[in-house]
Amino acid sequence: MNELKQCYFDQSPAGIAITDLKGQIEIANQRFSQITRANEQQDIGEIMNPALPISVAEVIDDLLQGKQHMHIFEVKHAFSADTLSWCIIKASLLDKNAKTHVSFVIEDISLNRQLNPRMNVHLNAIVDSLPVLIAQIDAQNRYLYANKTYEEYFHTTLNEVIGRTIENLIGEEAFARSAPYIERARQGETVTFDNTLFFTNELRVLHLKLVPDEMHQGGFYIFGQDVTELRAFQSSLEFKAYHDSLTGLPNRSFFMKSLANVLKYKQQGSALLFIDLDGLKLANDRYGHHIGDGLLKIFARVLQDAIRPQDFVSRLAGDEFTIILTELEDPLVNMQEICQRIQERLPASVEIEGHCIPCSCSIGATLLDHTQHLSEETWLARADAAMYKAKSSGKGGFVIE
Secondary structure (H helix, E strand, C coil), rough: CHHHHHHHHHHHCCEEEECCCEEEEEEEEEHHHCCCHHCCCCHHHHCCCCCCCCCHHHHHHHHHHHCCEEEEEEEEEEEECCCEEEEEEEECCCCCCCCEEEEEEECCCCCCHCHHHHHHHHHHHHHCCCCCCCECCCCCCEEEEEECCHHHHHHHHHHHCCCCCCHHHHHHHHHHHHHHHHHHHCCCCCEEEEEEEEEECCEHHHHEEEEEEECCCEEEEEEEEEEEEHHHHHHHHHHHHHHHCCCCCCCCHHHHHHHHHHHHHCCCCCCEEEEECCCCHHHHHHHHHHHHHHHHHHHHHHHHHHHCCCCCCEEEEECCEEECCCCCCCCHHHHHHHHHHHHHHHHCEEEEEEEEEEEEEEEEEECCCHHCCCCHHHHHHHHHHHHHHHHHHHCEEECCC
């Protein structure tokens, strides 16, 4: 069996060298010597370091620490003065338990590359025609390859792209947003994220996928797709799902989520107002729903103008509105002040298309006591009950409970 192993070692089409943990070659087969012109007892770092993106010492250290089970590099390098070769270099521990020796395997793939130029031409044509940004990045964040889509987006030539760093090409701010994902890709993780970039004064959103380059340690591939219109459409759908189409205010769904968060995080100094617009039914019945819609829009603006920046107003349904108050320093006093401000800013009547429409509202307010651990539906019912007390006492008032 030992003779069989020795025969394989000597006759292998791949170059094989075994080193100690300092990188000193202890044994190498004939093919390794042919490719690299190396001798036994030579430091393999002298041979490999000029070709590799990281040093042999770093390669061995990564293997010993278990950061990599195997390092694989594809390199183009002149191991001898007269030969420029494409090679694949693989480094691994010879015995993962003993950890005393490292195996370096080198394969010359120059012939394969020479035999496949036609395939490469076809692949390049396909990649260049895709409406996707495709690039290969080295361990120093430099572009090794980019497809022609880069010329379209960055209004430059590929010669100007290749060799530049990512930060230099896309800008400091965009790179800072990408940096955490780049670091994860360097650690061997495939990541996806959105980033916003300026292209000739136009803001575009790119959905980016970073894929680790197993052949080049620390390198990765970029696949980027322009999703500007898609994200705008998604935002539009999300806005419509959580906002009232008439007033533009957040709707019941948005309100319930917001109230749930206030209760979940026990925001102190919080209160809930339930507001009913008096006279909407009369306006609809007497003048038509378009007049009632106009009244709702005016009332929504009054509420928005009366509250503070940290407060949250929404249209619950029909003539019902809600306001979540937060950061109240003196809750009862502040609640009263805000209720009074709403009533004061609401005119007694408004004119819509020549019609004089009476305008008033009834407000019910309740302080959110987080020690009671009540649901958002229960708190809403309490504020609603307070509003009906205000309405029964005469329109245009408020009740705080």
